[in-house]
Amino acid sequence: MIIPKDIHLGVIESQMLGLAKFYTKQYDVSIVIPDSIDITNFAAEMNFITYSNNYDLRKIIKKSEIVYFRSVINFIQHFILCRRNKLEILYDFRGFAAFENFYNKRNYINFVLLFSLEFLAYIFSDKVQCVSENMKQELEKKFFFKKKIDIIPCLAHQSYKRIDSCPLKIRFVYVGGVAKWQMLDLILKISLQIQKQILCEFTFISNNPSVLENRIKDTGLLNFKILSGDNDFVQTILKEQDFGFLLRENLLFNRISSPIKFLEYTSNGVVPIMTQYVGDYSNDIEKYKLGIVFKGNMSKLIDDLKLVSSKIVEFRQRNYRYSSKLLWKTYSNI
Numbered sequence: 001m002i003i004p005k006d007i008h009l010g011v012i013e014s015q016m017l018g019l020a021k022f023y024t025k026q027y028d029v030s031i032v033i034p035d036s037i038d039i040t041n042f043a044a045e046m047n048f049i050t051y052s053n054n055y056d057l058r059k060i061i062k063k064s065e066i067v068y069f070r071s072v073i074n075f076i077q078h079f080i081l082c083r084r085n086k087l088e089i090l091y092d093f094r095g096f097a098a099f100e101n102f103y104n105k106r107n108y109i110n111f112v113l114l115f116s117l118e119f120l121a122y123i124f125s126d127k128v129q130c131v132s133e134n135m136k137q138e139l140e141k142k143f144f145f146k147k148k149i150d151i152i153p154c155l156a157h158q159s160y161k162r163i164d165s166c167p168l169k170i171r172f173v174y175v176g177g178v179a180k181w182q183m184l185d186l187i188l189k190i191s192l193q194i195q196k197q198i199l200c201e202f203t204f205i206s207n208n209p210s211v212l213e214n215r216i217k218d219t220g221l222l223n224f225k226i227l228s229g230d231n232d233f234v235q236t237i238l239k240e241q242d243f244g245f246l247l248r249e250n251l252l253f254n255r256i257s258s259p260i261k262f263l264e265y266t267s268n269g270v271v272p273i274m275t276q277y278v279g280d281y282s283n284d285i286e287k288y289k290l291g292i293v294f295k296g297n298m299s300k301l302i303d304d305l306k307l308v309s310s311k312i313v314e315f316r317q318r319n320y321r322y323s324s325k326l327l328w329k330t331y332s333n334i
């Protein structure tokens with residue numbers, strides 16, 4: 001299982017290790033990880049192999065039977081080696097790199113190149129998996145034909161049952177960064193409206209606390225704090241929150257996504273506040289009455305918050321039941 005060099009440590013902790021454990025139900029798994037990453041705090045029961053360059057990777061791949069790729073660059077670099085040695089390839093679409101890259105850089109040449117490479121990964125991989133039903137349908141549409149695709153979302157490690165009501169001061173949380181697609185400006189705009197009508201406090205958790213503070217400090221938002229920490233720290237803080245922001249624009253890569261933030265919220269009893277463009281979860285949140293969908297009407301959102309906060313124990317219980325089925329140790333939809 002090859003972990004790319006450009007992947008964030010938080011993703012490795014919250015997702016890659018869970019996925020590796022999930023695969024141990026079927027395979028003998030080795031996690032091939034860049035030697036620049038400190039693995040001393042990772043699970044001791046997992047088998048880690050470090051690499052520093054492609055030469056190291058080639059030696060490791062030759063000793064494998066199934067090779068997991070989630071980077072299209074890694075796939076292209078080692079595809080011929082895998083075929084020459086008759087190794088099975090499992091390609092994992094955790095996103096649509098071509099569309100995400102185009103959104104950030106608006107470079108048509110890069111878009112065509114990445115789209116072509118992802119097409120090759122789709123065509124020539126022995127097994128394909130992705131993060132959502134929406135993405136599965138989009139892959140079949142964009143790449144012109146259907147093939148067996150397993151769906152493995154970004155899952156949680158555990159679900160925490162909460163039965164506490166909202167305190168007098170309702171607690172709102174945002175976990176994330178300041179990228180445009182995370183819609184921080186809209187979150188701040190909503191927060192300013194909330195503080196006018198609801199007694200509340202805000203917690204922002206980010207790997208870029210100083211940048212986030214600069215974005216917030218002159219907005220007029222009151223009673224907020226900015227925190228930063230590892231995944232265990234985030235889980236601890238979430239258990240003390242009531243509502244969590246998860247806003248996304250109406251863009252393809254959002255509609256097919258599976259942000260771990262959603263399950264981090266629901267598995268810790270935090271009621272999500274989302275737009276309707278968050279992968280499969282946009283359907284689930286309304287179908288299973290898990291939270292609030294914000295569709296641009298600010299006064300309705302305030303009314304919804306007042307109503308849900310009065311019934312939040314019911315929402316926490318539904319979120320617990322929902323997220324308990326979407327854990328690495330319980331998931332079985334493949």
